[in-house]
Amino acid sequence: MSDVFPTAFLASCLALAILLTICCAVVFFVMSRTNKKQQKKFVAVQQTLQVGQKVTIIGGIYGEIAAIRKDTCDIKVKSGAVLEVDRSMVQAQRTDAHAKHA
Numbered sequence: 001m002s003d004v005f006p007t008a009f010l011a012s013c014l015a016l017a018i019l020l021t022i023c024c025a026v027v028f029f030v031m032s033r034t035n036k037k038q039q040k041k042f043v044a045v046q047q048t049l050q051v052g053q054k055v056t057i058i059g060g061i062y063g064e065i066a067a068i069r070k071d072t073c074d075i076k077v078k079s080g081a082v083l084e085v086d087r088s089m090v091q092a093q094r095t096d097a098h099a100k101h102a
Helices: 004-047 096-101
Strands: 054-057 061-068 072-076 082-086 090-093
Touching: 004 090, 061 082
Parallel strands: none
Antiparallel strands: 054 061, 054 090, 061 072, 072 082
């Protein structure tokens, strides 16, 4: 009778370990896939930047691209000020619907 308890305990521990491994693999897969989608969107935004385009930069600042250089771009904001920001800070292109409210 004393041999049955350790065997059952080890079997349940092994089953738990396998279940946790499967759960971790699923979470990793889902997060990896989401990250790849975000990376594709970021690359698409960066490749299509054009002068005069209305954009949002990280931090929630809205503006219009005034100039584009290799690593930076100038963003003209509503007050007329021009901000020089790293190109990677351009988060999204604004649609006409968003541009009307700004």
